[in-house]
Amino acid sequence: MAEPGAPVTRGKRPPKGEPVVDRALALLAAFDRDHRQLGLLDLSRRAGLPKSSAARLADRLHHWGALERDERGRYSIGLRLLEVAALAPRGQGLRELALPFMSDLAAAIHQHVLLVVRDGDVGLLIDRISSHRALAPLYNPGDRLPLHSTGAGLVLLAHAPEQFQRAVLAGDLLQEPERIPLSATALRRTLAAIRRERVAVLRRTHPVPLVTVAAPVVERGGDVVAALSVVVPEPTVDTRRLGGAVTTAARGISRVLDDHG
Template identity: 50%
Template sequence: MPPRTTDPVSVGARLIALLDAFTARASALTLSELSRRTGLPLTSTHRLVGELAAGGLLERGDDGRYRIGLRLWEIASLASRGIGLRESAMPFLEDLYEATHQHVQLAVLEGHEVLYLERISGRDAVSIISRVGGRLAPHATGVGVVLLAHAPVEVQDAILAAPLRRFTPRTETRPSELRRILADVRRDGYAITDGTIETVALSVAAPVRGPDDSVVAAISVVVPAESAQPREIVPAVIAAARGISRVLGAPSSQRLARTVRRETHRRDLPL
């Protein structure tokens, strides 16, 4: 993360800048590193970090480095958008996990990135880089493609107009081809992405709808690409997504019979 070129004006902006300096790859930082990453003077950094630590939002380790504190995690867990989705989704995610014993994920579109709210993983599940609380580019992930397909046109245009990272040789970065893929996802009701973010992983994803039938989230099952039979997984993922949508009050999902959900994704699925 490059240092900021301007000093945040308000105290609130400075505190946000300090918290925003932490990333998955830089989860423990010294005062000097925090000062450099935020562009704040070292004296200001020392004072503000002390206040954050006193409130439990940061914790200082024995090595002198600061980390995100449990108090911040406690506050973040109260986020209403995530709580309702996660609580509604968990029974269906657990069913999908029992059927596959692979990664099962719940994600939303936050800005121009995919934000992962939940993941259930088996001990021997394929290695993937997504994580709870982590963000990834929507064009390269199963849940991201689903969310992007149902995003407002202006959001699609902004994301596709920006430089698109190629994670693997199979990552699609051509806007015209991505638009065709998004149209297919809207038509079919699901997405299959094979090796687009990691060559060893294949994802099957489907949309979750809210009370007004708009897409509010997406779920996916991620399995080993070499042995996957995605067409066998699609019905279970779609049924789970519709079940969550029904719990959230989506009108289009109210007629889904409970027996369909139970029979579809409680059974073991061939991978």
């Protein structure tokens, strides 16, 4: 883990500061949706750290509140991180402004409403409001979504810098989760249509027939900062009406973003 050229000392103590931080972050990265609670042994294994080192670092994270421990001694992500994460300008600030609009949409469509931002070459699901009677969700808040095979992802991709779009189109394009190969030509045409119509409509057959309709959230200056989407089961859909509702809500969010910018 030492950087090239950094002085390396051998011993039980980590040789210098930064790798220690990386190790502490590795402890946080050891948790995922299927591992929300981890005993020390699992935590150290998943973080790739010796147990003694994991225990020492987890203790500091626990002391600060980044980790919590239950009565059985298992670690989990702590509330303090939720507090800190609430300060992320991209993401939390956006979702606070978006939530009332999402709530209105959710009340109207009784299905899923998603807010997604681009994080490098994936979409990050910032938030989802789902009706009690909605389809089983494909993605959960904090999950990463493929850009080229989700409605919100397509909107973000269509408005990403050209160079980035070219790189994506040149890569392997598989429809997730079925992993069906996609044609770059067809995708290029889809992206152009999304830019023209300011809305993406994506039909999926897997896991059930459903339609996603997504629209861009635009900040002052015209940059697309997020995508708002709804996911509804196929037979119930009037996509034109749904497109209108999603576009209106996305415009509402853009407007309050503008007021707060």
